[in-house]
Amino acid sequence: MNKLNFLLIGTGAVGSYYMGKISRAGVHITSLSITDYEIIKKKGIQINSINKDFKFIPDKTIKSTSEYLLIPDYIIIATKALPEIDVIAMIKNIIHKKTTIVLLQNGIDIETKIFNAYPDNEVISGLAYITVNKIAPATINHQANGWLVIGKYPNGISKKTKLLSKIFNEAGVQCTLEKDINLARWKKLIWNASYNVISVLGGGLTTKEMTQSKEINSLITGIMKEVILLADKSGYKIDESLIDEYINFTSKMPANKTSMLLDYENKRPMEVEAILGNTIKMAKKINMAVPHLESLYPLLKTINQKNRKN
Amino acid sequence: MNKLNFLLIGTGAVGSYYMGKISRAGVHITSLSITDYEIIKKKGIQINSINKDFKFIPDKTIKSTSEYLLIPDYIIIATKALPEIDVIAMIKNIIHKKTTIVLLQNGIDIETKIFNAYPDNEVISGLAYITVNKIAPATINHQANGWLVIGKYPNGISKKTKLLSKIFNEAGVQCTLEKDINLARWKKLIWNASYNVISVLGGGLTTKEMTQSKEINSLITGIMKEVILLADKSGYKIDESLIDEYINFTSKMPANKTSMLLDYENKRPMEVEAILGNTIKMAKKINMAVPHLESLYPLLKTINQKNRKN
Numbered sequence: 001m002n003k004l005n006f007l008l009i010g011t012g013a014v015g016s017y018y019m020g021k022i023s024r025a026g027v028h029i030t031s032l033s034i035t036d037y038e039i040i041k042k043k044g045i046q047i048n049s050i051n052k053d054f055k056f057i058p059d060k061t062i063k064s065t066s067e068y069l070l071i072p073d074y075i076i077i078a079t080k081a082l083p084e085i086d087v088i089a090m091i092k093n094i095i096h097k098k099t100t101i102v103l104l105q106n107g108i109d110i111e112t113k114i115f116n117a118y119p120d121n122e123v124i125s126g127l128a129y130i131t132v133n134k135i136a137p138a139t140i141n142h143q144a145n146g147w148l149v150i151g152k153y154p155n156g157i158s159k160k161t162k163l164l165s166k167i168f169n170e171a172g173v174q175c176t177l178e179k180d181i182n183l184a185r186w187k188k189l190i191w192n193a194s195y196n197v198i199s200v201l202g203g204g205l206t207t208k209e210m211t212q213s214k215e216i217n218s219l220i221t222g223i224m225k226e227v228i229l230l231a232d233k234s235g236y237k238i239d240e241s242l243i244d245e246y247i248n249f250t251s252k253m254p255a256n257k258t259s260m261l262l263d264y265e266n267k268r269p270m271e272v273e274a275i276l277g278n279t280i281k282m283a284k285k286i287n288m289a290v291p292h293l294e295s296l297y298p299l300l301k302t303i304n305q306k307n308r309k310n
Numbered sequence: 311m312n313k314l315n316f317l318l319i320g321t322g323a324v325g326s327y328y329m330g331k332i333s334r335a336g337v338h339i340t341s342l343s344i345t346d347y348e349i350i351k352k353k354g355i356q357i358n359s360i361n362k363d364f365k366f367i368p369d370k371t372i373k374s375t376s377e378y379l380l381i382p383d384y385i386i387i388a389t390k391a392l393p394e395i396d397v398i399a400m401i402k403n404i405i406h407k408k409t410t411i412v413l414l415q416n417g418i419d420i421e422t423k424i425f426n427a428y429p430d431n432e433v434i435s436g437l438a439y440i441t442v443n444k445i446a447p448a449t450i451n452h453q454a455n456g457w458l459v460i461g462k463y464p465n466g467i468s469k470k471t472k473l474l475s476k477i478f479n480e481a482g483v484q485c486t487l488e489k490d491i492n493l494a495r496w497k498k499l500i501w502n503a504s505y506n507v508i509s510v511l512g513g514g515l516t517t518k519e520m521t522q523s524k525e526i527n528s529l530i531t532g533i534m535k536e537v538i539l540l541a542d543k544s545g546y547k548i549d550e551s552l553i554d555e556y557i558n559f560t561s562k563m564p565a566n567k568t569s570m571l572l573d574y575e576n577k578r579p580m581e582v583e584a585i586l587g588n589t590i591k592m593a594k595k596i597n598m599a600v601p602h603l604e605s606l607y608p609l610l611k612t613i614n615q616k617n618r619k620n
Contacts, residue, residue: 215608291601298525
């Protein structure tokens with residue numbers, strides 16, 4: 001059997017870690033990177049892992065899809081979910097009918113556009129529960145083990161989903177299949193729309209500072225309730241007991257900075273639209289008021305813009 | 311006629327400016343200051359005014375009410391409206407039955423405690439529409455003319471209110487009488503609970519930055535609507551047209567920093583409780599949801615605490 005061709009778009013922490021893991025598992029990986037192209041081509045990507053450090057050396061490193069001459073089996077999109085990154089245009093000239101598009105990104109309703117743009121291609125949506133951070137060009141810190149959840153978008157489990165999951169698991173990445181990936185996204189959103197957002201808007205709060213403040217706890221609960229209600233009205237039933245679960249889980253964490261707070265502090269763009277903007281749009285479509293989210297979104301958007309200007 | 315005895319508590323911008331103006335008008339003013347006591351005693355308070363600079367030299371400067379040996383006709387409370395400043399205890403040993411308590415402070419429902427603590431004393435509540443800032447110890451900048459609104463608390467216009475207004479007007483301070491001072495407070499709160507709060511939570515926004523952002527404008531409108539509805543349910547009818555008035559007025563301002571933003575940037579305490587905390591308490595009493603305010607309050611409270619620790 002020929003090696004499967006993977007094209008990784010986005011050599012941030014998540015993409016680099018997962019592709020690094022499977023790069024030893026008989027697949028051919030091309031990585032596309034604009035900012036870190038030179039260093040990756042020369043040295044690969046260094047992964048400092050709590051398990052065992054390793055180096056991810058892509059089979060090929062490119063700067064633009066115009067250099068890509070293969071037929072991709074899987075295009076792994078692991079950039080941040082940002083409106084200014086036009087993945088649809090980026091892959092236009094290289095996508096083949098057999099290509100599966102895999103989105104490893106945060107947020108809600110991030111699949112629709114690419115799903116509609118390439119109706120003949122299978123789209124797999126994935127969520128990474130892992131603590132990895134890019135700490136320098138082509139250098140990733142892997143701080144806590146986690147797992148990957150993937151499912152066919154908008155729902156179901158396909159052959160290609162199973163094959164991808166098998167590749168991950170055989171390479172030591174715990175990957176589970178999810179028939180209803182949207183439901184999983186809503187669940188993850190509940191944490192992201194509350195803790196991630198409040199950690200920034202509260203002036204730089206760790207998870208410990210958030211769980212120890214009565215007022216912040218009550219706000220977090222309010223946001224979570226709002227998202228759960230919206231999910232419900234959008235057809236995804238989530239039990240409210242998840243709120244207590246999340247709060248308990250978070251209060252037992254060490255004093256972590258959320259990924260959004262790290263983005264903010266490092267002057268990187270935050271996923272404002274994927275986390276809050278899209279959520280509010282979905283609420284508007286069904287005429288539901290989400291006053292907590294509507295209060296937070298303009299603040300986060302404004303802070304994000306100011307932060308990037310500085 | 312003997313000179314009227316005024317005791318000024320709080321030598322910040324508002325108190326210093328207004329008492330400075332009337333100090334030349336045949337009243338006896340004692341100023342109580344803890345932090346600026348030495349410099350005021352020695353040199354008085356410098357007022358740099360857009361009209362004409364002047365010096366406010368109190369007839370007496372004290373550090374504690376235990377030094378106060380007169381019978382005060384008016385106690386002017388011009389400290390910030392902060393929970394940690396216990397004015398009730400401060401004036402306990404010097405208040406006389408003929409003393410009128412005058413509150414020149416921001417916020418809503420800031421009079422109840424002192425009104426209940428001294429039921430035999432008249433309480434006058436006042437709102438200062440003026441741009442003054444303390445820029446250094448015993449140094450005030452007066453940047454824009456405005457006016458003073460006073461009324462008997464909880465409502466009405468008394469002899470003592472009229473007398474006070476006369477003293478101000480004769481000293482060149484435009485002072486109008488207001489039969490329903492609570493209504494005036496609600497109206498001022500509408501601006502403060504929106505623009506002041508958002509200027510801080512939005513990461514340090516000027517009035518221009520706020521009025522020029524579509525999202526922030528829409529949030530400001532949402533907050534204002536909430537406060538107007540709460541005022542309505544609390545018995546104070548305010549027409550929603552005030553929202554457009556305020557937005558127009560604010561958009562025509564130069565790029566000002568709000569007083570709360572100046573407090574934040576100068577690591578001074580912000581009036582979180584007087585502006586948001588009390589408002590939310592009033593909403594809770596009548597079981598009204600104020601989700602915008604409830605989203606903003608925990609954030610502002612947390613940022614205020616962090617700011618003061620630093």
